[in-house]
Amino acid sequence: MDNQAVEHWNSIYENKNENEVSWYQEYPQASIEFIKELKLPLTAHIIDIGGGESRLVDALLDMGYTNITVLDISERALQKTQNRLGEKGKLVQWVVTDITEFNPTEKYDLWHDRAVFHFLTDEENIIKYTSIAERAISQDGFLIMGTFSDKGPTKCSGLEIKQYTDKSLKDAFKDSFKQFSFQYIDHSTPFNTVQNFLFCTFQRK
């Protein structure tokens, strides 16, 4: 693993409350709307990449999903999320790894990523990510990707990010995925600023 990245993210989660980071959402509205569109069965295998302290897992559990995995590079983030969930956390699989080193042992019907893929700025890591997703997502399975758009910030959490348009994101995943839908969405941060995100749903070819 990239030790610097591990330390960076663990120290963020050690030192900040969940609503003291720009990406905080009380409820992951956009993600849930995109997920609802897919009408997946409650037994669908779902993985949230770089889930951190996101409340997406809470929302999915409340909807009745039974096969949820949350992956993050930060062990501290996943501990905090498990503490929040209490007993319900035992219903979830937790994976601590750098996504570029993830070795999936099952197939997922839905891969969700909000504000993680855009931290990969070099071609080598982008290709690692897309080929891991390609391997991990079942035939006809879905990938929901939320990144900063070309009208969004250029940095997050002090780190450089790569912005996307619907065309460049489609291009990154074009070998194995077809674009299903996309939308540009403003996220209001807890600091009263606005960040423009691009959300795309892709389907495995």
Ligand SMILES: C[S@@+](CC[C@H](N)C(=O)[O-])C[C@H]1O[C@@H](n2cnc3c(N)ncnc32)[C@H](O)[C@@H]1O
């Ligand atoms: C901006 S936060 C977004 C968190 C969450 N997806 C949300 O929407 O609230 C980025 C998250 O990705 C995780 N992360 C960053 N780089 C990663 C990597 N290479 N592999 C796995 N997780 C990573 C961080 O620990 C952090 O939880």
